[in-house]
Amino acid sequence: MRFINWIKLILLVCVQNVCSQYIKQADSLVNMGKLDKAIEIYTKDSSRIKFYKTAKVYEIRGDLDLAKEYYNYYLDEDALNKKVNYDYALLLLELNRFKEAEIIFKELVKEDNNSIYNYYLGNVLEKQSSLAEAKFYYEKSVTCDSLFLKSNYRLALLLTNENSLQEAKKICNRFLNNKIINLEMLKLRAQINFNLKDYFAAIDDFEMLIERNQDEKFIFEKLAISYYEIRQYEKSRILFSELINEKDDAQYYIYRAKCYGFLNLPEKAEEDMVMAINLRTFTFENEYFSLGYFFQKAKNYKKAIxxxxxxxxxxxxxxxxxxxxxxxxxxxxxxxxxxxxxxxxxxxxxxxxxxxxxxxxxxxxxxxxxx
Known part of the structure; x- marks a missing residue:
């Protein structure tokens, strides 16, 4: 009897070794980029891990629906595996199946209240426009790890959209003032400073972004306006000239006209205001008034009148x-x-x-x- 048991054990070990060899061989093929061949080898394995491995390969290929199918094969046999549930919930998020992903992330948070699970639960709730609940889970994520960047950024963004600008700025400062330079966080703080009319601080942030090769149009637009607001009219004029070279925009011409006016060049201001008026389709009382003011300042009273x-x-x-x-x-x-x-x-x-x-x-x- 003992001899038979030993034989069974030896056979089981042999089968496991063979199965393990299939997994190793397929893993190696994945690393070489031979994905179709890897899937074929995974199917020869008898353990449920083959379903998870195959799902990951289909994800790499971009066959997300097939990946979902193989995740389900795995979870039918082992519904409690945290790692597989986490990866499956991420896939559901990518497939925009937000409610299904929410259910899984809520279960994961119950089992393990960590920063990552709370972040993704907040994220899937935000995508469903449940903003108060999303904010709650982002805050829980930050409580678990005060420097978890993704949660801090989404929380700061939600606070900005609520017009809680000072609170949002505190979050940005916690990273940026400690030399943790994240470009998205820096862009957010730059816009918060701009909205707070703290133009000197906004200029520092926008210039830092330009130094780091960020070239989104809003950076140059808001930097130009910030220069205008602190009366650095020549710097503002130069930036608006560069923006005008890219696009004829009435608002750019209006700002540049005002820069020319304050630089005591009313004729150039007039040229730009005429361009702005030609580009716009609504009323122009403020543009005409600005020209009147600049010509009055230049003591050209006829044109001012x-x-x-x-x-x-x-x-x-x-x-x-x-x-x-x-x-x-x-x-x-x-x-x-x-x-x-x-x-x-x-x-x-x-x-x-x-x-x-x-x-x-x-x-x-x-x-x-x-x-």
């Missing part, structure tokens, strides 16, 4: 255009009585004036009344 009047044709209640027309006419020598009447009508019409303008007008009325 011309553009302020064009502004009022688009919007008769444009406060600044009305105000500057009155002050120019007053400066050019309107009769005191006419200027007094203009200022008084203006005060009645625009009651929401700034205190600064009210004070100037009242001081001017005092002078005019004493003349």
């Amino acid at each position: 011309y553009y302020y009047n064009k502004t009022l044709k688009q919007d008769k209640n444009h406060l600044e255009a009305n105000y500057h027309l009155i002050t120019i006419k007053d400066y050019l020598g309107n009769s005191p009585q006419e200027s007094i009447q203009n200022y008084k009508k203006f005060l009645l019409r625009f009651s929401n004036l700034s205190n600064e303008k009210k004070e100037y007008i009242n001081q001017r009325l005092t002078v005019l009344n004493n003349n």
